[in-house]
Amino acid sequence: MFGVTGDLSRKKLLPAIYDLANRGLLPPGFGLVGFARRDWRAEHFAEVVQQAVRENARTPFRDDVWQQLLEGIRFVPGDLDSDEAFENLAATLRELDEAQGTGGNHAFYLSVPPKAFDITLDQLSRHGLAGKTPEGPDGAWSRVVIEKPFGHDLASAQELQRKVSAAFDPQSVFRIDHYLGKETVQNMLAFRFANQLFEPIWNRSYIDHVQITMAEDIGIGGRAGYYDGIGAARDVIQNHLLQLLALTAMEEPTSFSADQLRAEKLKVLQATRPAADLARGTARGQYQAAWAGGELVKGYLEEDGIPSDSRTETYAAIRVDIDNRRWAGVPFYLRTAKRMPRRVTEVALILKPAPHLPFTNSDVTGLGSNALVMRIQPDEGVMLRLGAKVPATQMEIRDVTMDFAYGTSFAESSPEAYERLILDVLLGDPPLFPQHEEVEAAWRILDPVLDYWQSLAEPPEGYPAGSWGTRSGREMLARDGRSWRRP
Known part of the structure; x- marks a missing residue:
């Protein structure tokens, strides 16, 4: 080692x-x-x-x-x-x-x-x-x-x-x-392909858009030497989030062998492209000093070892589209950031609204879209958001959730990701390890975004530590008539 x-x-x-x-x-x-x-x-x-x-x-x-x-x-x-x-x-x-x-x-x-x-x-x-x-x-x-x-x-x-x-x-x-070693990431495959309930709706006919989020509530800690010049997009989107996208969007493999899994993931990554208008389809930012978690925390530029003129982003959000029959017209929104309100990683599939609601407007006030959310960390599980009638004499519908949590559903505890991955190395079992073709396909998606950000004269937009990111990140979805879900 x-x-x-x-x-x-x-x-x-x-x-x-x-x-x-x-x-x-x-x-x-x-x-x-x-x-x-x-x-x-x-x-x-x-x-x-x-x-x-x-x-x-x-x-x-x-x-x-x-x-x-x-x-x-x-x-x-x-x-x-x-x-x-x-x-x-x-x-x-x-x-x-x-x-x-x-x-x-x-x-x-x-x-x-x-x-x-x-x-x-x-x-x-x-x-x-x-x-x-x-x-x-x-x-x-x-x-x-x-x-x-x-x-x-x-x-x-x-x-x-x-x-x-x-x-x-x-x-x-x-x-x-290490994200590919997490139990919930692997359960995404079981969830899709072992249940007839979900696979028929796993496509453009039913899904409006997909949000993949990795939020951290900490700053860079003592990692200034590594992090500055790398940034959120290279550190997280290029690997973790694009791998989650590939597992979410891939077609059913003929088996779960390493070759078959990699082949299907690679097809998805090769069909994925960033937004045509990068000014409207990307956002970046740096956290600024603010009260978060009951204490006043430093801004990124005030962290030890960070140059005062650093342009490294600590918030990155991008829209990508997948050019194939299953996902045509379904945007995938990827975001990651440091100093957000809580630590969470999730994949959220937001379904299209019902084509007709036989209710009055007052009946469905506050009713959102159905959503299927796979939580990767910290509370591993799956959540389904749907509309249900409020117990009362009048018709009133609100959002409720059905929640499956690993911690309460199985007697066995999930192994730590590195345990599984180290054991797989010793056994020579490769399904959970990306090959260089996947790595290069991910860089082909992200490189145009990084080149565009490098060409900008203005520094990354600031956002208060402890908030959910930048105004430009919210506007990126608002222009599409959507909004980020709050994990």
């Missing part, structure tokens, strides 16, 4: 590995090698891992599980450009293979900034640790895991793909989009 001292490793990856071990899903001989620029001994690294596990693991800490993991924990100090460090890494892996019986099966997790991908891949190749075939002559495998973002535009994504494919076989490359 490269970058093992970073936030992602401490808060997500290391606890996920422990939770897998605690659930009996890792072999007894599993080994974990940390690589970072710290002058640590293996014992010190083990203490760091234990602290991360105790603070962030979902399952209770058990000493017997920890002692088993501890036998396979090693640490290699050094810089990514150090040949000596990689020689030490290769020697450490050989020693682990012998001591733990791992048989030369190695997965390299690149939890490092995107600018460090090139040197890491080069070093793995140079020191004989990469693998150009899914399995070596002795049956061992070598895999690489890459965290998003996959490039910062189409050209850089294609260059990254050339680097990766020079070092590893395509079947051995796992691009992590």
